[in-house]
Amino acid sequence: DRSVSANDVFVRIILNRSRAYEQEAILCTIKLYTKYSISSFLPTTQPSFDGFLIEEVNLQPQLNEVEHYNGQNYMTAVLKQCIIFPQKSGKLTINSGKYDVTVVQHERFSGFWGGSRPVEKEIKVSSNSASINIDPLPSPQPEGFTGAVGIFSIDSRLSTSSFKTNEAASLIYTITGTGNIKYIKEPVIDFPTEFEQYTPQNEITAQVNGSSVSGTMKIDYTFVPQSVGDFHIGADKFVYFNPESRKYVTLTTPTYDIKVARGAAVSAAADVNKQSISSKNTDILHIKMGDLHPAKVHRYFYSSAWYWPAYIVLALILVAIIWIYSKKVKLNADIQGRRLANANKVAKKRLKIAKGFMSAHDNDKFYEEMLRAIWGYLSDKLGLQASQLTRDNIDRELTEYGAPQNLTDSFINIIDECEMARYSPAKSDEQIEELFNQASSAMNAMEGIKRAKRQ
CATH class of the missing domain: 1.20.120 (Four Helix Bundle (Hemerythrin (Met), subunit A))
Incomplete structure (x- = not known):
């Protein structure tokens, strides 16, 4: 048998492009090339993807394809395929991997009949390193851009057309498209301050589609109106970068003018207040006649021992309320x-x-x-x-x-x-x-x- 050369068995890292933008999808394929049958293949060091987020493609490697490469025929198998999203600009390199491979050679032997027999031989194989130039996203970036790169569309709708105080409703926001959809930040919706808001719930359905990732991101913004009246939910701008046109695209959702009626819980509270007022109007005692022996000496509260401590405590409470309110306003903004x-x-x-x-x-x-x-x-x-x-x-x-x-x-x-x-x-x-x-x-x-x- 002869020795196995680097041209007989090797692994290639193949990128579908030599240049891309930050966050733009890149198809990465790791493929085995061999002139021999393979009895075992064990990765000892996987290629490192520093500076990338990875979306892996599900596949089962099969050594059943023949490819003509550099003037020679090889049996090939795709070991790994993934969509990678660069997280920074500059020249990024995917470092080589290392593999322990057992190849099957046929050894000739002499004798009356002659012939050949299979012999296994263990070798070590390293893949190449693959580099790609990543361009930064154009500046200046428009207001509202949070890193979405690809081609997207948006839609929004309210879960109901009837709104009442203390009754939950939802604004359903849907982003659909191809690109880094799994890493898009949830948009921040401009709700009225009279609405109590809950943490948005999102659901992402995405799959590899060709050399990118396609899918839908659905966000449910649940809110509870606290006051009766007419309110305005402002429009939202969703901004993404289209690497094909090399331009930023701004999409806008519609505004919603809604009318909030009084809910059941508020009505019940109002009834309680009415009953309370009614009871006060009928609960008038007779004027007591006669000598009531009124005190001749009156003490005012400001001259009591409790006045200044109570004054200081109330002042501290007021300062605390102002501080908490200002912090909340700043946090909401x-x-x-x-x-x-x-x-x-x-x-x-x-x-x-x-x-x-x-x-x-x-x-x-x-x-x-x-x-x-x-x-x-x-x-x-x-x-x-x-x-x-x-x-x-x-x-x-x-x-x-x-x-x-x-x-x-x-x-x-x-x-x-x-x-x-x-x-x-x-x-x-x-x-x-x-x-x-x-x-x-x-x-x-x-x-x-x-x-x-x-x-």
């Missing part, structure tokens, strides 16, 4: 502040979904939901857009936030584990549960850190 306040609540909701997939032993969806939870939590907590979510940025921002290095390393390790686990051999239930617990502990530890003041 500050979108970033609202995201920061809700970061832990939203992340724990996604962790709960991930735990459900873990219990169902659906590992792919578990890792996908874990990544969404971690990326979303860090984005809201650190005030980063999706296009800024890179390992370097997270490391730097967590340090500036005041997080200790071991907590920073824990978050980065969780992200690496989730990204690697999606295309590496299946892990045990204990390892998966340990990863889930590590993510929960990291978020709890982060919530206990007070943000350091920026210099």
Whole structure:
């Protein structure tokens, strides 16, 4: 038998384009080329996708295609295919992977009959590295742009046409299209201050479509009117970047003018008030006649021992109310502040979904939901857009936030584990549960850190 050369068995990383924008979908294919039969194939080091978010394509590798490459014929198998979304500009490189491969050669032997017999030979194979130039999104970015890249359409509708106080209603907001739809931030809707609002519930249905990802993001904004009258729900601007036309596109939802009637709960309260007034009008006592022995000396409250302590307490309560109200107004006006306040609540909701997939032993969806939870939590907590979510940025921002290095390393390790686990051999239930617990502990530890003041 002869030695196996690098031209006999190799692995290629193939990108469908050599240049792209930040957040633009890129098709990445990892393919095996061989002139020999393969009896075993084991990845020892997977290619690293630093600076990318990954959406993997489900496939079963089969060595049944023949391809003419560099003047020679090879049997080929697609080992992995995924859609990757670059998170920063510049030249990004997908580092090579390493594989242990056992090939089958046919060894000739002499003798009366002669012939050949199969002989297995173990070799080590490395893939190439693939680089791509990523262009930054054009500046200036329009107001309302939060990182959506692709081609999208939007729609909104109210769940009902009849509104009453203390009765819940919903604004259903739907984003449909092709691109980084799984990483789009929920739009912030301009609701009247008289409406009590709940945390938006979103549902994403997406699948790989050709060289990108297509799907629908449905957001349910539940609100409860607290006052009777005419109200206005303002229009929302959804802004995305179209890499084909190289332009930003602004879509606008309609405004809604609604009339809120008095609900049952308010009517009941009104009846109670009427009964109370009625009872007061009939509850008039007779005037007592005779000598009532009125006191000749009167003491005014301001001269009592309780006056100044009570005055100070009431003044402190007034200051506290003003401070809390101003903080609430500032928080409602500050979108970033609202995201920061809700970061832990939203992340724990996604962790709960991930735990459900873990219990169902659906590992792919578990890792996908874990990544969404971690990326979303860090984005809201650190005030980063999706296009800024890179390992370097997270490391730097967590340090500036005041997080200790071991907590920073824990978050980065969780992200690496989730990204690697999606295309590496299946892990045990204990390892998966340990990863889930590590993510929960990291978020709890982060919530206990007070943000350091920026210099």
